[in-house]
Amino acid sequence: MHNASTYVMASTSTPAHNALPPAQPAAGRSSRIAPHSHIKGLGLNSEGYAVSDTSGFIGQTNAREACGVIVDLIKSRKFSGRALLLVGAPATGKTALALGISHELGTKVPFCPIVGSEVYSSEVKKTEVLAETFRRAIGLRIKETKEVFEGEVTELTPTESENPLSGYGKTIAHVIVGLKSVKGTKQLRSDPNIYESILKEKIVVGDVIYIERNTGAVKLAARQRVGRSDAYASSYDLESETYVPLPKGDVHKRKELVQDVTLGDLDAANARPQGGQDIMSVMGSLVKSGRTEVTEKLRREVNKVVKGYVDQGVAEVVPGVVFIDEVHMLDIECFTYLNALLESPMAPTVILATNRGNSLVRGTTDIVAPHGVPVDLLDRCLIVKTASYTREEIAKVVQLRATVEGLKLGAGVLERLAEEGERGSLRYALQLPTPASILASLAGRTQIEVEDIGEMNELFLDARRSADIITSSA
Ligand SMILES: Nc1ncnc2c1ncn2[C@@H]1O[C@H](COP(=O)(O)OP(=O)(O)OP(=O)(O)O)[C@@H](O)[C@H]1O
Ligand SMILES: [Mg+2]
Numbered sequence: 001m002h003n004a005s006t007y008v009m010a011s012t013s014t015p016a017h018n019a020l021p022p023a024q025p026a027a028g029r030s031s032r033i034a035p036h037s038h039i040k041g042l043g044l045n046s047e048g049y050a051v052s053d054t055s056g057f058i059g060q061t062n063a064r065e066a067c068g069v070i071v072d073l074i075k076s077r078k079f080s081g082r083a084l085l086l087v088g089a090p091a092t093g094k095t096a097l098a099l100g101i102s103h104e105l106g107t108k109v110p111f112c113p114i115v116g117s118e119v120y121s122s123e124v125k126k127t128e129v130l131a132e133t134f135r136r137a138i139g140l141r142i143k144e145t146k147e148v149f150e151g152e153v154t155e156l157t158p159t160e161s162e163n164p165l166s167g168y169g170k171t172i173a174h175v176i177v178g179l180k181s182v183k184g185t186k187q188l189r190s191d192p193n194i195y196e197s198i199l200k201e202k203i204v205v206g207d208v209i210y211i212e213r214n215t216g217a218v219k220l221a222a223r224q225r226v227g228r229s230d231a232y233a234s235s236y237d238l239e240s241e242t243y244v245p246l247p248k249g250d251v252h253k254r255k256e257l258v259q260d261v262t263l264g265d266l267d268a269a270n271a272r273p274q275g276g277q278d279i280m281s282v283m284g285s286l287v288k289s290g291r292t293e294v295t296e297k298l299r300r301e302v303n304k305v306v307k308g309y310v311d312q313g314v315a316e317v318v319p320g321v322v323f324i325d326e327v328h329m330l331d332i333e334c335f336t337y338l339n340a341l342l343e344s345p346m347a348p349t350v351i352l353a354t355n356r357g358n359s360l361v362r363g364t365t366d367i368v369a370p371h372g373v374p375v376d377l378l379d380r381c382l383i384v385k386t387a388s389y390t391r392e393e394i395a396k397v398v399q400l401r402a403t404v405e406g407l408k409l410g411a412g413v414l415e416r417l418a419e420e421g422e423r424g425s426l427r428y429a430l431q432l433p434t435p436a437s438i439l440a441s442l443a444g445r446t447q448i449e450v451e452d453i454g455e456m457n458e459l460f461l462d463a464r465r466s467a468d469i470i471t472s473s474a
Contacts, residue, residue: 038404040056042055042071042097048068048072060092062387063384066382067100067384070351071105082381083352085378086385086386087371092386094353098113098323108139110136110137111320112133114129116325116326119329133264134341137322137348138263138264140306144256144257144314146257147212147252149188150208150247150255151179151180151186152180152206153204153205153206153209158172158174158175175191175195184250186252210247266306267299270294271298319349321348321349322349327373328373339377391422397429407437409448410448428462432456435456436448436455439455
């Protein structure tokens with residue numbers, strides 16, 4: 001059933017890399033607000049200095065500027081194979097900084113976040129998890145000129161015929177697709193596979209699409225939704241849709257297509273090949289049914305093919321970022337492997353984060369190292385320390401979160417929360433407003449007052465008070 005000509009372009013259906021979903025709450029619907037949704041970037045000016053209060057980042061000037069330098073290095077592709085280590089007390093914004101870096105890099109640069117403990121799987125070797133993550137962080141931008149049919153859909157008519165096998169029911173024999181461009185219109189008679197893809201992509205009349213025509217074959221291949229045509233912009237009230245002008249030129253033309261894939265995608269696709277010779281058909285099998293191991297041999301093969309494409313100028317390598325949070329959870333075997341990965345010719349930039357001071361390196365019984373990271377790896381890292389927050393900074397972050405979460409704070413509440421934050425942690429202060437708003441609404445208010453916070457403190461403990469109670473009762 002599957003052949004090379006029926007694959008849907010990967011770039012439309014899957015954002016091949018960048019595991020972080022873009023933080024865009026659907027319009028008009030209140031959606032859950034993630035802890036870091038207020039972070040929009042690092043908030044640096046063009047000289048690389050931290051500008052206060054922009055992009056949701058408060059204070060932490062040094063660390064932000066340091067991360068800005070790293071962003072520049074990554075963009076100029078001079079930081080591959082190197083590592084940045086973020087260290088600092090809990091809730092000082094290490095994870096937020098890493099996310100800020102990813103925002104600054106944009107969606108075109110692969111960013112693969114994992115947490116140290118993710119490497120422990122009962123099915124896959126831990127080094128394999130690391131290797132795969134590293135491969136997913138190397139992007140490839142492929143430019144291909146392909147023969148396509150591009151235009152606004154003017155007609156979509158499936159033609160049914162009697163099912164020749166059963167006698168009951170009908171099957172789609174072919175589908176008539178009408179396409180319109182500035183220069184003309186074209187009616188394509190295509191086979192049922194295309195109709196399936198059209199249904200899957202929810203293409204309707206008025207969409208601008210292109211259908212890739214496979215060389216040689218009369219069939220039509222991958223298609224992509226470019227957006228909704230201008231002509232419909234006024235008649236439909238769909239804010240979320242994007243509108244594009246009617247495509248220029250003929251319906252049938254040659255078009256340069258740019259796609260972003262990662263080495264990890266290519267490995268995975270090749271581990272279960274489904275036919276097809278060109279690099280894009282390899283992309284068709286992105287959906288993996290289970291985690292199977294990709295062998296080193298296969299990776300070398302993929303590298304060879306990729307190198308060929310790079311040499312021909314068809315593809316361009318875009319080194320991305322691997323972010324390993326809570327890196328102290330890795331064990332000595334992983335650390336050793338990490339050293340080797342960093343030195344491989346196709347290595348992404350690595351960002352590590354941890355809140356540990358001196359601690360035992362996991363997997364050993366006697367090696368105590370700073371941050372729980374062996375010294376030989378530390379030696380390969382640039383280290384950035386995050387500072388603790390002042391009361392004013394805590395107040396600003398709390399205010400920011402309250403705005404994002406749509407909570408109103410009464411007089412004195414912010415000061416009170418900042419105080420709590422200073423005594424407990426920033427995270428504790430950030431946690432209080434939402435439940436306090438429930439107390440406020442029970443009392444028939446829309447605004448959180450100081451007494452709600454007081455009541456919260458009676459109901460809930462922060463980490464330190466809880467620990468104190470344990471020690472005093474022991
Ligand atoms: N400078 C800042 N500006 C705005 N928000 C911040 C800032 N620092 C931290 N936050 C917010 O505070 C919360 C805690 O920060 P984060 O999770 O980054 O801490 P962390 O250093 O990673 O802590 P841990 O070591 O426990 O993982 C998050 O919601 C984060 O978005
Ligand atoms: Mg963190």
